[in-house]
Structures are given as structure tokens and as C-alpha cells.
Amino acid sequence: MTPRVFTPLVLFLVIGFLIGPFFIIVAASLSGGETLAFPPQGFSLKWVAKVFTVESFQESFAISMLLAIGGTAAALVLGVPASYALSRYKLPFGETIRTIVSLPIIVPGIIVGLALLRYIVVPFGLNITLTLFLAHTALVLPYAVRVVSASLNNLRSDIEEAAVLLGSSRAGAFFRVVMPNIRSGILAAFILGFVTSFNQVPVSLFLSGPGVRTLPIDMLSYMEITYDPSVAALSALLAFMSIGIVFLAERFLGFSRYV
């Protein structure tokens, strides 16, 4: 085969492999039948409508949103000063700190989840929601530090000195000239963190208990009992939500520069 045929073919197969399942999910969710199946039997929007009536979905959606927004915000509160310190000062053990901060992405989630359950939740009887919140904060922190560091590294540090010589305090210089210039980096980190937290399964799987479940975990257990297309409908809705967020981020922030 010539490269003229071969290259587009490979491209087509790769893209098909990556986004094919998405089209299958969307198609399955519009099915008129009673079970999750592809190709769909008939066409209806009833499963999409049903998603909004399942009570546990509403509760777990609220928890997932809370974790995604709260956890990411907490990760940024910790991550922005950490990135600033790591990028501006020669800290003792700076590299070690950087490594520790990135550990949650390196260590498999299943291990993090098991460890949190076995050594935090069980012995200390820690509240599940609080543990989930702490776990999601830790999981998002590496992304926050990485993305914010990238935008800090693009910012010359002498503007802070310039602000100080014009009468600002050191802390004032941070809020007046650093923060406004890394704002888009912080927003990008927030979106990335939000999506990461919202889609997180393995850690949440171990920590979800009675009454406290994140949406992906709730979907898993729903499917074990009820094998209808509403899960596909919910998946499709969530996928559209993620696409929408990333699209807006790219449109307004040039998101892809940071990831």
C-alpha cells in the first residue's frame, strides 16, 4: 500500500477506535427498546428523560459536583502557593516535593482507594464524604500544580520586583501582578481538575458507602440491577457536558496550551 492510502486509513482506524464507542453510547441511549443494546431497537427519548427521574442519580450527581468543584477549589488553594514557591525559590528538597505532589497520578487509584479505606476510614471512623473530598483534592492537586507552574514559568519574575519598587509589598505584588497574569492558567487547571474528579472511579469505588456515592459509582451499581438504556443516556449527557466545558475552555482560554 502506498502511504497515500495507508496514512488516512490508519488515521481513520485510530479515530474510529477512540470516538466510535461514544457514537455507540449515543445511539444506544436513543433506543426505543427495554435493554441496553446496539444497534438500538427503534428510536425514543424516553431513556434520556428517565435519567432525570432516577432519585439516586440526582443525589450522586450532587455529590460528584460537590467533590469536583470543592475538591478542585481546595487543590487550587493548596496548589497555587505551592507552584509559586516551587517556581520562584530554590527550595531545599524542591524536586522531592514536586515528586510527592505528583504521586497521586502515578500511584494506581485502586491502591490509593484501598489505602484510604484500610488506614484512614476504618481505623479513624472518618466521615465518608470528608474522605472522598480529601481524596479528590489530593488527586486533582498534581494537575493544579502542573498547569499553574506552566503558566508561572511563562511569567517573568522581575515584574514582581518592579511592583515592589513602585511601592507594593511582596504579598501585594503577588495579588496585583502575578495572579492577574496566571488567571487563565488557574481556570485551565480548574477545568482539568473538575473533569478529572468528576470522572474518577477507582478511588471513589472503595470509599463509596451506603448513601454516599459519586455518579460514576452509582451508574455502575445501577447497571448491576437494571440493564436499561438510561445508563447510556446518562453517559452520553455527561460526555456532552465534558465536551462543552472543554470546548468553552479552548475557545476562551486556549486550554490546549496548558495540557
Next chain:
Amino acid sequence: MSDASFLSLEKLTLAYGDTVAVKDLDLSIRKGELVAFLGPSGCGKTTTMRSIAGLLSPASGAIKLDGADITRVSANKRSVGLVFQSYALFPHLTVFENVAFGLRLKKLPANEIESKVTAGLKSVGLSKFSARKPGELSGGQQQRVALARSMVMEPKVLLLDEPLSNLDARLRLEMRTELQRVQKETGVTMIFVTHDQGEALSLADRIVVMLNGAIEQIGTPEDIYNRPISRFVADFVGFENIFAVEGGKLKAGNGPIDLSGSLPPDTAGLAWRPRMVTLGSGPFQGTVRGASFSGSTREYLLDTPLGAIKAEEDAALAARETGSAIAFGLPVEKAARLKKFG
């Protein structure tokens, strides 16, 4: 405070961790003076400037400004302005807001800020650009914004880090004129750091030549250019034939050479510019090893018993052939007398 020591550095020692960058530096600067810190990179000139700004605390010694000891005064309370080499404009603010930044921190009334910023931008010829962001300006324009931003604060001392080095030849001349005008109009004391002797000679009232964290020589541009007192300064300003002197004799490749005329006893060396070497006449003999034509002059490299000698002659004279023997002289009365050699 006398007028001669508006700004004074006393036994100033500056260090980064254990590395001493500047040692026991003493310097007095008059009010309204335009001083250049000149030296190669790593000589301590930028470090000294940063300590005057308050961005670096001295390990020991004192900095006094306008009669007050400011050694421990923080950078934001010193009334010292600094124009950074990279300009350090705030990218998220407009030109107007950049210039207004310090005035807003001073909490001046809005109309006063407005009029000061407008006047500041007008004086650097950028009134039309007040609504632009720094990223939309050329390097030269950005530098003028940085200059206006510092000057509206009415600093007692204005520091400039390599103010001309990022500009092309035409802008360089423009900025040089601009700085001289600002200095003349406001009477602000200015110190600028440079590694380019041409910049220092053309702009400064007084030049402080630095080497290895210490002052090598202080003088007017004429002093530095015509009367360097050390081997380093002589070499830096273009004396290319430099010899040590010991016991009144020139130390050269093939042993000491007697000099006609006597030298002051503290003479440690003598230095000649290529054009001070007399070609065709004189007590020494050499061979022309190479020649290069540079428009108005011709430069010769001579092999001589004294070592290699660089000489220069008017290009209107006939070219001397490579390989030919030639007599030459090193007139002692024209030489720079070096008190420091090594």
C-alpha cells in the same frame, strides 16, 4: 550630607549565599549626576545596583541616600526607581495603568494620577498609546513606558539596567538622547549599568569601572578613555599594547628594555593604543606579520623582540608589505601609565 555624597555606599559587601559578589565597596555619587557602572559580566555591577534598589540586602556595610541610612529600608519605601533590562511591564495592564501603578498605590486622588500619567506619557512621546497593552508595543516603546512608570514616582535615584543593549543602533541614539533629556529636565540622579564601554563613554558624567566585585577605576569618560590606571581598564578601552614596568624598565619577551626618559616610581606598566605606535621610525625593529584594512586606517600586526605589537596607520599612506622589516617606536610620553598591573 554634603552635595558630593547624595548617595553613598560605605564598605558595602554583597553576597549570594557563600559567594561574595562585591567586597568593601566605597562610592559617593553627587546629586544629579549620571553615573555608569561599567564592567564585564560577573563584575558585581548589577548586584551593586540591585542592592541600591533594595532588592538585595548587603552582607555588611551601609547605603546612605539623601542623608538617611537606607541599608535596612525595604525596597518599596526607598524612592529608588529601576528600569529593568527586560522593562518588566505588567502584561495585563494598559500602558496608562502601568504608569499609574505606583501612583495608585500611593493613593493619590484620581485627577492627580490622571494628570501625572498623561504628563509622563507625553514626555516620552507615547500619549497615543495609553490604551494599548505592553505586548502591542515595540521594545523601544516598552522601554519608554518603563521609564515613564519610574519617573512619575519622582524617585531620588533612577537606576537603569543595560538601558541601551536591547535596542538597535537608531533607537540606541534616540534613547541616549531621551535619557540625557530626562536627566537634564528633572535633575534626577541616574545610575546605569552597562558592559559596553561605548555606552558608558557617550552617556555618563562619571564612569565606575568594576572588576571582580571591586572598583577598578572611577573617572570622567575622558579619564577612563585616555588615562586608564590599570591593565584591565587599559585593555577594556582599547590599549592593545600593554607592558609591565619593573625598575624603570619595560618587561618584554626578550628581557627588560631601557626606556628613554624617567617614569614616576609608582608606574607598574605602560600601555599604547595601536595608533600611538610610530611606524617607520623609532628604536625598535620588527617584522610585519599581517595587515588589515578598516576603511580610514590600516592595522598591522608586528612580530618584535618585545612580543606581538599592534600598530595603526592612516589608510592614505602606502600599505606595508607582509614580511618586510620595519622600525617602530613606543613614545613613552603618549603612553598610559598604569599603577596597577595584574
